Structures are given as structure tokens and as C-alpha cells.
Amino acid sequence: MxxxxxxAPAAPEDPLLEAPDQxxxxxxxxxxxxxxxxxRAEAEMANLRARTKREVDDARAYAVQKFARDVAExxxxxxRGLESVPKPTPDEPELLTKLREGFEGVERSFVGVLERxxxxxxxxxxxxxxxxxxxxxxxxxxxxxxxxxxxxxxxQTWQLNGRLLRPAMVVVSKAPTGx
Numbered sequence: 678m679x680x681x682x683x684x685a686p687a688a689p690e691d692p693l694l695e696a697p698d699q700x701x702x703x704x705x706x707x708x709x710x711x712x713x714x715x716x717r718a719e720a721e722m723a724n725l726r727a728r729t730k731r732e733v734d735d736a737r738a739y740a741v742q743k744f745a746r747d748v749a750e751x752x753x754x755x756x757r758g759l760e761s762v763p764k765p766t767p768d769e770p771e772l773l774t775k776l777r778e779g780f781e782g783v784e785r786s787f788v789g790v791l792e793r794x795x796x797x798x799x800x801x802x803x804x805x806x807x808x809x810x811x812x813x814x815x816x817x818x819x820x821x822x823x824x825x826x827x828x829x830x831x832x833q834t835w836q837l838n839g840r841l842l843r844p845a846m847v848v849v850s851k852a853p854t855g856x
Contacts, residue, residue: 738795738838745796746842749835752791752798755784756833798833801845810834812844819850826850 762777763769788798801811806825817828827847834845 739840742837742840742842745791745794745837746835748791749796749798749842752784752787752835753832755780755787759784795838796835796842798835799845800830800833801827801847802830803827806847806849810841810844811847811849813849814846815848816851817848818853820853822850824850824852 759777759780762780763773765774765777791797799810801807804827806813806827811827811834814831819826819828822828826849827845828850829848831846831848832843835842
């Protein structure tokens, strides 16, 4: 006797029920792809954060570069002014001695303030010529110094936190003619 009210179970039409092993494999592959995408996105974000931090740090350290260049020029002019004052003599007026000492104190203080703020100067006299730090204004023959030695500095090398602000203008030695 057949029961027409309870039909036999129909064949599963849902693809999820047809091949569960295949579906699990497909989901695992999809999970792996999503994990790879997520890891790549995380790595990209870490790189972006590091690059942005570097750029912000550079911007902070070098934001005053133009101002620092101008201040270095003022310091150079102050030094030139001091060098133009006559050398001390035993019979010089006391006023001249006090003026010289006062300007020397101002120059020391000014350079100290610059150094505390990352602006440094270097006297290249006697050092080997370095095109990254020096601008050769003239060559001069010299038997006492090896070729390429800075004989005289017309101005100092100025740097801001290790970055060149102004190169030193220098006279560089060259081998004597016929040597």
C-alpha cells in the first residue's frame, strides 16, 4: 500500500547538500585568499604609517631650513665683523678692548643658541675637499699640502641637523706646476 500523502524524499537540489567536501574546500580557499589580502593590507598600512612618520619627522626637523640659512648668513657676517676689528695691542684704548670683548661674547652666545637648535658650523681649513660640503672658489699651488686640501675657508660649512644649509667657500690646494 502506498501512501500518497507522504511522498518519498526528493533528491537534494541545493548544491550545498550535494558536495559538502567540495564546498568546504572552496570556503577554505576563499578564507586563505581573504587572509592573504588582509595581511597585504596590514603590511601596506604599516609601510604607510612608517613613511608618514618619517615625512613628519623630516618636516619638523627641517621646517626652519630657510630661516636657518638666513641666520647662518647673519652669523657669518658677525664673524667677519669681528675679524675686521684690529688685533689687541698693549696700548689700545680701553673702549676698544671692551667693544671687542662684548662682540666676541655676543658671537659666542649667538653660535651657542644656533647649536642648541641643531644649526652647526664647521671650519674646513686643513680638511680634504668634499664637494658635498665645500664650494671651491679658487685653486692654489702648494708644496706643503697634498692636492685637494682646503687651504683657506672664506666661509664656514653650515648644517641643520646634519643637512647642508650652506657650503663653505674654500681655496683648495693643487700640486705645483712641474711637480
